[in-house]
Amino acid sequence: MLEQVEQLYEEKKIGELKALLNEMNPADIAQLLEELDNEKTRVFFFRMLTKENAADTFVEFDSDTQEDLIRAFSDTELRAVLDEIYVDDAADIIEEMPATLVKRILRNTDPETRLAINTILKYPEDSAGSIMTPEFVDLKKDMTVEDAFKRIRRQGVDKETIYTCYVTDASRHLIGVTTVKELLLHEYEDVISDFMETNVISINTLEDQENASILMSKYDFLAMPVVDMENRLVGIITIDDVIDVIQEENTEDIQKMNAMLPTEKVYLKTSVFETWRSRFPWLLLLMVSATFTGSIITTFEDKLATLTILTAFIPMLMDTGGNSGGQASVTVIRAMSLSEIEFRDYFRVVWKEIRVGFACGLSLAAVNFIKIWVVDRMLFKNDEITLLIDLAICLTLVVEIVFAKFIGCSLPMLAKKIGFDPAVMSSPFITTIVDAVSLLVFFGISTAVIPQLH
Amino acid sequence: MLEQVEQLYEEKKIGELKALLNEMNPADIAQLLEELDNEKTRVFFFRMLTKENAADTFVEFDSDTQEDLIRAFSDTELRAVLDEIYVDDAADIIEEMPATLVKRILRNTDPETRLAINTILKYPEDSAGSIMTPEFVDLKKDMTVEDAFKRIRRQGVDKETIYTCYVTDASRHLIGVTTVKELLLHEYEDVISDFMETNVISINTLEDQENASILMSKYDFLAMPVVDMENRLVGIITIDDVIDVIQEENTEDIQKMNAMLPTEKVYLKTSVFETWRSRFPWLLLLMVSATFTGSIITTFEDKLATLTILTAFIPMLMDTGGNSGGQASVTVIRAMSLSEIEFRDYFRVVWKEIRVGFACGLSLAAVNFIKIWVVDRMLFKNDEITLLIDLAICLTLVVEIVFAKFIGCSLPMLAKKIGFDPAVMSSPFITTIVDAVSLLVFFGISTAVIPQLH
Numbered sequence: 001m002l003e004q005v006e007q008l009y010e011e012k013k014i015g016e017l018k019a020l021l022n023e024m025n026p027a028d029i030a031q032l033l034e035e036l037d038n039e040k041t042r043v044f045f046f047r048m049l050t051k052e053n054a055a056d057t058f059v060e061f062d063s064d065t066q067e068d069l070i071r072a073f074s075d076t077e078l079r080a081v082l083d084e085i086y087v088d089d090a091a092d093i094i095e096e097m098p099a100t101l102v103k104r105i106l107r108n109t110d111p112e113t114r115l116a117i118n119t120i121l122k123y124p125e126d127s128a129g130s131i132m133t134p135e136f137v138d139l140k141k142d143m144t145v146e147d148a149f150k151r152i153r154r155q156g157v158d159k160e161t162i163y164t165c166y167v168t169d170a171s172r173h174l175i176g177v178t179t180v181k182e183l184l185l186h187e188y189e190d191v192i193s194d195f196m197e198t199n200v201i202s203i204n205t206l207e208d209q210e211n212a213s214i215l216m217s218k219y220d221f222l223a224m225p226v227v228d229m230e231n232r233l234v235g236i237i238t239i240d241d242v243i244d245v246i247q248e249e250n251t252e253d254i255q256k257m258n259a260m261l262p263t264e265k266v267y268l269k270t271s272v273f274e275t276w277r278s279r280f281p282w283l284l285l286l287m288v289s290a291t292f293t294g295s296i297i298t299t300f301e302d303k304l305a306t307l308t309i310l311t312a313f314i315p316m317l318m319d320t321g322g323n324s325g326g327q328a329s330v331t332v333i334r335a336m337s338l339s340e341i342e343f344r345d346y347f348r349v350v351w352k353e354i355r356v357g358f359a360c361g362l363s364l365a366a367v368n369f370i371k372i373w374v375v376d377r378m379l380f381k382n383d384e385i386t387l388l389i390d391l392a393i394c395l396t397l398v399v400e401i402v403f404a405k406f407i408g409c410s411l412p413m414l415a416k417k418i419g420f421d422p423a424v425m426s427s428p429f430i431t432t433i434v435d436a437v438s439l440l441v442f443f444g445i446s447t448a449v450i451p452q453l454h
Numbered sequence: 455m456l457e458q459v460e461q462l463y464e465e466k467k468i469g470e471l472k473a474l475l476n477e478m479n480p481a482d483i484a485q486l487l488e489e490l491d492n493e494k495t496r497v498f499f500f501r502m503l504t505k506e507n508a509a510d511t512f513v514e515f516d517s518d519t520q521e522d523l524i525r526a527f528s529d530t531e532l533r534a535v536l537d538e539i540y541v542d543d544a545a546d547i548i549e550e551m552p553a554t555l556v557k558r559i560l561r562n563t564d565p566e567t568r569l570a571i572n573t574i575l576k577y578p579e580d581s582a583g584s585i586m587t588p589e590f591v592d593l594k595k596d597m598t599v600e601d602a603f604k605r606i607r608r609q610g611v612d613k614e615t616i617y618t619c620y621v622t623d624a625s626r627h628l629i630g631v632t633t634v635k636e637l638l639l640h641e642y643e644d645v646i647s648d649f650m651e652t653n654v655i656s657i658n659t660l661e662d663q664e665n666a667s668i669l670m671s672k673y674d675f676l677a678m679p680v681v682d683m684e685n686r687l688v689g690i691i692t693i694d695d696v697i698d699v700i701q702e703e704n705t706e707d708i709q710k711m712n713a714m715l716p717t718e719k720v721y722l723k724t725s726v727f728e729t730w731r732s733r734f735p736w737l738l739l740l741m742v743s744a745t746f747t748g749s750i751i752t753t754f755e756d757k758l759a760t761l762t763i764l765t766a767f768i769p770m771l772m773d774t775g776g777n778s779g780g781q782a783s784v785t786v787i788r789a790m791s792l793s794e795i796e797f798r799d800y801f802r803v804v805w806k807e808i809r810v811g812f813a814c815g816l817s818l819a820a821v822n823f824i825k826i827w828v829v830d831r832m833l834f835k836n837d838e839i840t841l842l843i844d845l846a847i848c849l850t851l852v853v854e855i856v857f858a859k860f861i862g863c864s865l866p867m868l869a870k871k872i873g874f875d876p877a878v879m880s881s882p883f884i885t886t887i888v889d890a891v892s893l894l895v896f897f898g899i900s901t902a903v904i905p906q907l908h
Contacts, residue, residue: 218481220694240674250704258784267789276813279781293769301762308755315747323882327733330712335721359730428777
């Protein structure tokens with residue numbers, strides 16, 4: 001596609017180029033224009049788009065491209081784009097721009113939009129208010145279906161969605177909700193208050209955006225009303241924004257689960273310094289914690305020197321414990337973020353994980369017992385290995401895995417209970433704890449079981 | 455809420471109870487009824503629901519509850535529920551039922567629906583066809599807006615969504631798409647072919663459902679057409695199902711990234727055996743791989759015996775290497791699944807990770823160098839530690855972290871290139887490789903740098 005477009009451009013077939021570009025979906029136009037190396041060509045191509053396509057394409061660009069384009073725009077061009085885009089998209093764009101451009105953008109929006117943008121920008125990051133749009137269709141309860149359609153036809157062109165319509169009273173309190181589907185299935189003379197849904201599920205401006213995504217996927221909504229403290233309707237959240245929230249929250253959870261501070265930026269756009277900054281703190285913390293594990297080894301140095309073969313099993317014991325704990329913690333964190341389990345399920349979860357721990361521990365210990373005896377002792381003729389050493393290792397496996405599963409499921413649930421983010425109680429953190437405990441268990445059991453260490 | 459309902463039930467205020475239940479949102483009714491311990495009460499409550507609420511509530515139950523209810527239903531009741539639910543939901547329900555119930559369910563659906571359900575069930579799991587519904591509104595290109603609304607009013611009541619309407623020709627080929635919003639914004643006498651979008655983005659029945667979710671969130675669609683090999687429209691995928699797909703795929707990725715085989719079941723509904731089965735294979739594989747790390751230690755046993763203090767730093771080196779590699783792999787896997795990077799970005803990614811690796815390695819080595827000297831040597835008076843030992847440890851840190859970042863970003867990208875799932879090339883797997891390499895590097899550097907080991 002890029003080649004085709006560039007060829008038309010070189011052959012100066014501007015009419016064809018214009019037709020080709022405008023036929024594409026804005027998301028694809030944006031992708032194509034971002035692949036162009038030359039910024040001047042990009043501006044030239046962008047100017048070929050129809051007013052509507054230009055605006056729809058503009059919101060799809062990443063913020064660097066948006067910034068470049070705004071700098072290249074005349075005030076008239078800027079105003080044309082801003083007139084067409086939705087208020088919530090405008091607010092998103094402004095959030096990423098440097099202060100000088102923000103001023104220029106706000107100067108080129110009409111006063112009403114400017115006020116709306118400023119309202120959205122004032123809500124805390126990640127709140128429902130910050131992702132809502134004030135552009136919705138509101139109806140009155142005594143309207144007929146015919147009135148409603150007239151209003152939708154008049155107001156609808158500028159609204160992000162028209163399919164869910166909210167019914168408000170004179171002081172803008174939310175009193176009902178209906179959909180275009182309902183309206184279409186009723187007669188023209190039916191009155192809205194007779195069939196509107198009065199049990200309206202809404203969200204407060206200051207609530208976490210994650211709640212909006214949970215509620216909307218639970219109830220299969222296309223849009224959700226956002227109300228202020230007095231239950232006045234101030235905006236709506238649309239499903240496309242909720243999908244973005246879901247993906248963002250998932251990325252954030254995955255980052256936290258793997259010992260990184262969350263970053264919102266796209267990977268290739270993040271600088272080396274920013275990436276370092278999100279990874280270094282956890283690496284440092286975990287490195288320091290791991291030195292405690294090291295000091296446990298130091299304490300048993302003498303015994304390890306007596307029976308150096310034991311050292312060879314430390315990596316296997318540490319890795320298996322860490323992996324077992326990681327499995328449990330990740331499963332529990334995910335189940336919590338999908339609202340599948342709550343704190344009141346704690347004992348059921350622990351009971352389950354302990355049984356899974358025994359199942360995994362016993363099966364791995366059995367495999368390991370045979371492997372050590374057949375491979376290490378008989379095949380590689382490692383005479384240092386005795387049946388008691390083999391037993392000590394396998395006993396450690398069972399104990400550490402049960403412990404790892406217990407800690408792995410407990411810490412995230414307890415963290416959430418006391419108001420921390422459960423996702424940070426994940427594999428790397430749990431690995432560090434399990435490592436230390438595994439070594440203590442290993443040395444404890446070895447000392448008790450193996451005669452040479454007495 | 456549960457208490458209120460149970461009290462009304464005990465006081466035999468059936469009228470009030472019925473009103474209260476039917477006023478709630480079906481997703482909430484389902485949640486409430488699932489919390490009831492007594493199955494008989496649940497059936498009793500369920501029978502109080504209006505026909506529409508009953509069907510909407512039924513699809514929200516988990517499959518065990520659905521199975522119990524179907525067993526309690528008379529054929530008439532079963533038919534009433536089946537008549538009201540959408541074909542794609544019916545197919546989802548049937549997939550989870552035992553064979554005897556499937557027969558009974560299919561016997562109680564009308565022939566047309568039965569055919570549609572069977573068609574959906576025949577598509578491979580996780581294909582676009584398996585999550586589509588054949589219930590959509592189709593228009594013809596010479597219809598006027600008025601004709602279209604008439605058709606929507608007539609057909610719409612049974613359709614999962616009416617907002618996106620597809621235009622097909624006589625042989626059901628998809629030739630255009632329009633929305634109710636477009637229809638509402640045009641005059642009643644306008645002809646659809648004059649304003650319909652002809653550049654229709656569709657998906658093939660056999661494509662992966664994940665592609666549907668990627669396309670729908672890219673283009674902000676509420677519904678997406680599914681076509682067969684001859685471009686005939688056979689169904690649509692709606693946004694609510696796509697959100698479920700997104701969450702499922704995220705859960706699957708998270709499970710794979712943490713050494714588990716993916717399971718689709720809700721955590722508390724998964725048996726201990728099933729959980730064991732999803733966790734054991736990876737634990738076993740990683741345990742066996744970790745024994746190689748152990749054998750590296752065995753090779754250096756003599757040198758470790760000469761300078762036992764070195765053993766104390768093994769956990770820290772192993773954990774830090776594993777965590778560093780995990781960070782890189784998880785970041786790259788996530789960026790790939792959000793389509794932010796592709797294989798052609800490989801060298802950019804590697805170059806970036808190597809620089810981040812140096813930044814993390816040097817900063818951690820610096821902290822560690824001082825910590826070992828000040829804390830271990832001066833504070834704890836561990837005279838075995840020399841400047842050269844300290845240097846060997848910190849040099850190992852830098853080398854292993856750069857290597858971990860390199861392997862961590864490379865393996866997932868290469869895995870995807872050759873057609874494997876990148877998510878399994880994640881932390882636990884990479885940890886195992888990095889562990890072995892870290893030890894080799896550690897022993898190599900130590901032997902070269904520390905005179906006692908010469």
